[in-house]
Amino acid sequence: MTVFLDVLLGGVFHAAILFLVAAGLQLVFGVQKVINLACGSFYALGAYFGITAVGLASAAGFPAWTVLPVLILAGLAIGLVGLPVERILRTVYRRDESYQLLLTFGLLLMFQDVFRFFWGATPRTLDNAYLAYGTAEFMGLRVPTYNLLVIAASIAIAVALGAFLQKTRTGRIIRATAENRDMSEGLGVNSSRVFAAVFTVGCMLGTVGGALVVPASASSLEMAVELVVEAFAVVVIGGLGSMRGALAGALIVGLIRAAAIMVLPEAEILSIYLVVIAVLILRPAGLFGKAMA
Amino acid sequence: MLSISGLKVDIAGSRILSGIDLAVEPGELVCLIGRNGAGKTTTFRSIMGYRKPVAGSIRFAGKELIGRAPHEIAQMGVGFSPEESEVYADLTVAENLELPTWTRRSKMSEKDRVERSLTVFPKLRQYLHRGGAQLSGGERKMVSVARALALDPSLLLLDEPFEGLSPAIIPVISEGIASIRAMGQAVLMAESNVHHLPDYVDRLYVLERGEMIFSGTLAEAYRDKAVMRVIAGEVELEHT
Numbered sequence: 357m358t359v360f361l362d363v364l365l366g367g368v369f370h371a372a373i374l375f376l377v378a379a380g381l382q383l384v385f386g387v388q389k390v391i392n393l394a395c396g397s398f399y400a401l402g403a404y405f406g407i408t409a410v411g412l413a414s415a416a417g418f419p420a421w422t423v424l425p426v427l428i429l430a431g432l433a434i435g436l437v438g439l440p441v442e443r444i445l446r447t448v449y450r451r452d453e454s455y456q457l458l459l460t461f462g463l464l465l466m467f468q469d470v471f472r473f474f475w476g477a478t479p480r481t482l483d484n485a486y487l488a489y490g491t492a493e494f495m496g497l498r499v500p501t502y503n504l505l506v507i508a509a510s511i512a513i514a515v516a517l518g519a520f521l522q523k524t525r526t527g528r529i530i531r532a533t534a535e536n537r538d539m540s541e542g543l544g545v546n547s548s549r550v551f552a553a554v555f556t557v558g559c560m561l562g563t564v565g566g567a568l569v570v571p572a573s574a575s576s577l578e579m580a581v582e583l584v585v586e587a588f589a590v591v592v593i594g595g596l597g598s599m600r601g602a603l604a605g606a607l608i609v610g611l612i613r614a615a616a617i618m619v620l621p622e623a624e625i626l627s628i629y630l631v632v633i634a635v636l637i638l639r640p641a642g643l644f645g646k647a648m649a
Numbered sequence: 650m651l652s653i654s655g656l657k658v659d660i661a662g663s664r665i666l667s668g669i670d671l672a673v674e675p676g677e678l679v680c681l682i683g684r685n686g687a688g689k690t691t692t693f694r695s696i697m698g699y700r701k702p703v704a705g706s707i708r709f710a711g712k713e714l715i716g717r718a719p720h721e722i723a724q725m726g727v728g729f730s731p732e733e734s735e736v737y738a739d740l741t742v743a744e745n746l747e748l749p750t751w752t753r754r755s756k757m758s759e760k761d762r763v764e765r766s767l768t769v770f771p772k773l774r775q776y777l778h779r780g781g782a783q784l785s786g787g788e789r790k791m792v793s794v795a796r797a798l799a800l801d802p803s804l805l806l807l808d809e810p811f812e813g814l815s816p817a818i819i820p821v822i823s824e825g826i827a828s829i830r831a832m833g834q835a836v837l838m839a840e841s842n843v844h845h846l847p848d849y850v851d852r853l854y855v856l857e858r859g860e861m862i863f864s865g866t867l868a869e870a871y872r873d874k875a876v877m878r879v880i881a882g883e884v885e886l887e888h889t
Contacts, residue, residue, distance in 0.1 A: 543797075
């Protein structure tokens with residue numbers, strides 16, 4: 357029972373982080389029709405910058421409990437890097453997908469050098485912050501309170517994002533532009549501005565996800581590529597472009613990963629991709645995806 | 650208010666419009682008529698800024714439109730209802746109608762603008778909360794025209810508003826356009842079927858293979874045999 361709960365909580369924590377990054381990927385794909393491989397870089401950027409921000413905050417005498425808000429703010433702030441990156445992507449919106457994949461893959465590799473330049477090649481950690489919130493007793497199991505807070509924060513962000521897209525004017529303009537960019541332009545929507553805003557929000561979801569993960573695991577040069585591999589599994593399982601798909605996919609991948617680590621750590625990625633292959637064979641559009649012609 | 654002169658447009662290396670002239674004055678309902686492929690949609694898409702002409706000028710309210718982005722042209726007051734209606738499936742009818750009130754300010758309140766669109770097609774009131782995907786072709790056309798009107802435009806562009814609709818719905822659309830005209834709204838409308846033309850059309854232009862072959866009133870067009878061969882010929886084909 358304890359083992360089961362351990363897997364469950366560990367899996368849901370990882371799923372909460374994965375969901376944020378995958379939601380950013382889905383949002384950008386839904387509106388811009390660009391598969392952004394650089395989402396992994398945003399995640400890693402959030403992680404590195406989060407560590408720096410917490411370091412600065414604690415040097416400035418911020419109390420230990422401010423770690424979570426500092427990380428969220430740091431993630432949001434560094435997410436603004438999405439604006440200049442979107443300017444680069446603009447050149448390939450109307451081109452073939454292969455150009456988009458090549459460009460975003462190039463960005464992924466370039467960011468890796470940026471991290472090496474600013475933060476060095478050795479992994480960085482933020483151990484002491486992890487237990488700043490203590491541990492909580494959950495059905496006989498002691499878990500870091502931080503994990504529960506991150507799960508709660510991720511759920512809150514998911515609900516807020518859904519409400520924003522469904523209920524606000526800007527959200528409706530974004531959905532209209534996602535469905536038919538030309539018609540929206542013809543009705544007075546500046547779609548370039550919509551694209552820049554959406555991409556930046558998508559980027560922020562990734563950077564916040566990365567910032568939130570650092571108390572629990574180290575930031576390293578490999579984390580960007582590792583996350584792209586998982587985020588793609590999430591998107592394929594859930595269905596490209598679907599937010600509900602991102603949620604379901606993140607939970608499935610998070611739980612499988614947690615179970616694999618417990619039972620057979622070598623098979624962590626293998627087990628995830630077995631599910632991906634099964635989904636591709638049985639339901640090519642993903643669990644919540646619309647079938648593509 | 651709209652004046653096009655010497656407009657030339659190429660698509661993929663072929664000349665689609667070879668130097669056309671056209672004008673719409675305030676309050677006028679002008680019809681651009683021609684067979685499929687004559688260049689009507691290209692004319693509309695050039696006015697809206699989707700197509701970059703190779704030569705000529707499109708002036709609207711004293712300003713050149715060529716070189717401007719579609720959203721700027723819409724914000725200047727050109728309302729556009731495309732041939733395929735292009736109603737958003739993901740938004741409700743009400744949201745479709747409200748959208749242009751968020752992108753362009755006008756003297757009328759947002760609520761009045763939507764309300765005015767609904768008086769043109771009162772039937773839409775029943776569907777306000779229905780999704781755009783759950784509408785028939787005729788209903789989508791009503792939403793598309795009403796949505797363009799909700800922009801509170803100075804000029805309304807309607808690309809083949811009767812195309813592909815069932816005969817039962819055509820009078821409803823026609824009445825709607827009549828009431829839009831009664832508001833004093835300037836309208837430029839494309840049509841391929843001369844028998845769909847409402848009798849309240851002020852002037853018409855006939856486009857044939859990218860060239861303007863006639864400009865005048867409906868009565869003058871009916872007297873011109875060459876024009877009638879072009880614009881009525883297709884009608885017979887359609888009925889066979």
